[in-house]
Amino acid sequence: MYCCDHEPHSRSLADGKGQVAGQDLRHAEFISGADLLIHDAQYTAAEYPSKIGWGHSSAEYAVKLGQHANVKRLALTHHDPLRDDDALDSVLAGIKDGLQAAASSLQVFAAVEGEIVEVQPSRFKSSERPLPQFSARAPVETALAERSVLLGVTDASMAVTLSEAIRAEGIRTNFFSAIDEARNFISKDRPSLVILEHDRIRLDSMAICRSIRQLKDDETPVVMVAAQEDPEAASSGVSDWLITPFTSSYARTKIRAWVLRTACRWIRAAIPDNEQQRLAALRELKILDTDAEERFDRVTRLAAALFDVPMVTISLVDEHRQWFKSRLGLAAREGPRDAAFCAHVVYGGEPLIVPDALQDVRFADNPLVINEPRIRFYAGYPLILDGGSCIGTLCLLDTRPRTLEGPDLERLHDLADIALREILGFATR
Numbered sequence: 001m002y003c004c005d006h007e008p009h010s011r012s013l014a015d016g017k018g019q020v021a022g023q024d025l026r027h028a029e030f031i032s033g034a035d036l037l038i039h040d041a042q043y044t045a046a047e048y049p050s051k052i053g054w055g056h057s058s059a060e061y062a063v064k065l066g067q068h069a070n071v072k073r074l075a076l077t078h079h080d081p082l083r084d085d086d087a088l089d090s091v092l093a094g095i096k097d098g099l100q101a102a103a104s105s106l107q108v109f110a111a112v113e114g115e116i117v118e119v120q121p122s123r124f125k126s127s128e129r130p131l132p133q134f135s136a137r138a139p140v141e142t143a144l145a146e147r148s149v150l151l152g153v154t155d156a157s158m159a160v161t162l163s164e165a166i167r168a169e170g171i172r173t174n175f176f177s178a179i180d181e182a183r184n185f186i187s188k189d190r191p192s193l194v195i196l197e198h199d200r201i202r203l204d205s206m207a208i209c210r211s212i213r214q215l216k217d218d219e220t221p222v223v224m225v226a227a228q229e230d231p232e233a234a235s236s237g238v239s240d241w242l243i244t245p246f247t248s249s250y251a252r253t254k255i256r257a258w259v260l261r262t263a264c265r266w267i268r269a270a271i272p273d274n275e276q277q278r279l280a281a282l283r284e285l286k287i288l289d290t291d292a293e294e295r296f297d298r299v300t301r302l303a304a305a306l307f308d309v310p311m312v313t314i315s316l317v318d319e320h321r322q323w324f325k326s327r328l329g330l331a332a333r334e335g336p337r338d339a340a341f342c343a344h345v346v347y348g349g350e351p352l353i354v355p356d357a358l359q360d361v362r363f364a365d366n367p368l369v370i371n372e373p374r375i376r377f378y379a380g381y382p383l384i385l386d387g388g389s390c391i392g393t394l395c396l397l398d399t400r401p402r403t404l405e406g407p408d409l410e411r412l413h414d415l416a417d418i419a420l421r422e423i424l425g426f427a428t429r
Helices: 022-030 059-068 085-101 156-168 179-188 205-215 231-236 248-260 275-284 294-307 342-348 407-428
Strands: 036-040 073-077 107-110 148-152 172-175 193-197 222-226 240-243 311-317 321-328 334-336 352-354 377-384 390-398
Touching (some): 022 059, 036 059, 059 073, 156 172, 156 248, 205 222, 240 248, 275 390, 294 311, 294 321, 311 342, 311 377, 342 352, 342 377, 342 390, 377 407
Parallel strands (some): 036 073, 148 172
Antiparallel strands (some): 311 390, 321 334
């Protein structure tokens, strides 16, 4: 049996100590009695809580299933690329020690490229479950199917955006517009998360938050949606803020983290103090949404060759997006600001080097990291006008972890200066 890219249905099974039930039981019945099970085991139980939703199993989970399903031999595969041979041997040794202590007959080994495994026919009697009961079309219960979100939002478009994001995660949504309705829902259905719109005129969200805190334990996350944080809200029991504008992808990631009570390792860049001045200076350049030009593309080609990276951009950041005047190795011409690494450079006004985005709490859950183009390395140098406004970056991107320092950083500075001169030249022609 070969089970690749598989994740536990019950998160409590990741450490290999829970009860096999529900969809995990169906999975165990599927592999029941296998002479050889090749199973996804990318993470350890200790690593898994920060990898929930990534589509992979812990080694402990694979072992638990193998034992429950009376598997003879288990080959752990889909090893984490950051784990070297010594680290993998250490994980395997710990598993074997545990099996020996439990007097288990399960044989476990780590799959190796090119390895040949001979399988002898088994006399084990297979599961008596009739085969027709198994179907590829059987509905899959998501890990969040039993969770619910209580949503108090008066803005219609925001309500649609949030409800779609919640529904996309397989979570139930209950709407309310007054505290009495909230009390009713709370008494009938224990929500995993409460989201409120911070609108002092149409919805007294602070009063509602205080009332909810009186009704429920303080551990229930109460998230406030607003254009900016309100320092007076701390006393009302607000757990966190969802600052507008935001993309559906960002909202989904945050909601999943809040409901699962895990850290959301995707931090949006803050807005610079001189944002209005910065945006005005950017608009005066009249460069946004113009056609590609060879003099800008020459800079990105040179940067790609000089630093041996597959992706380079000259990125300009406006209110809601980052837009590429020149790009190499990327298909998209622009992207949302809340996912933009370059937005952090715009805020800080300093070079930003991210050696490995998967290990960085600001970017690990970012869709540009977990999905295409799967950024692992980022180096961005700010493009700063004479008035002090940072309008964007010259940035290097790679799908492999690496770093940039010393002379290389100076060379990136030189290329950023060239890109900035071209931008200023565009504005004066």
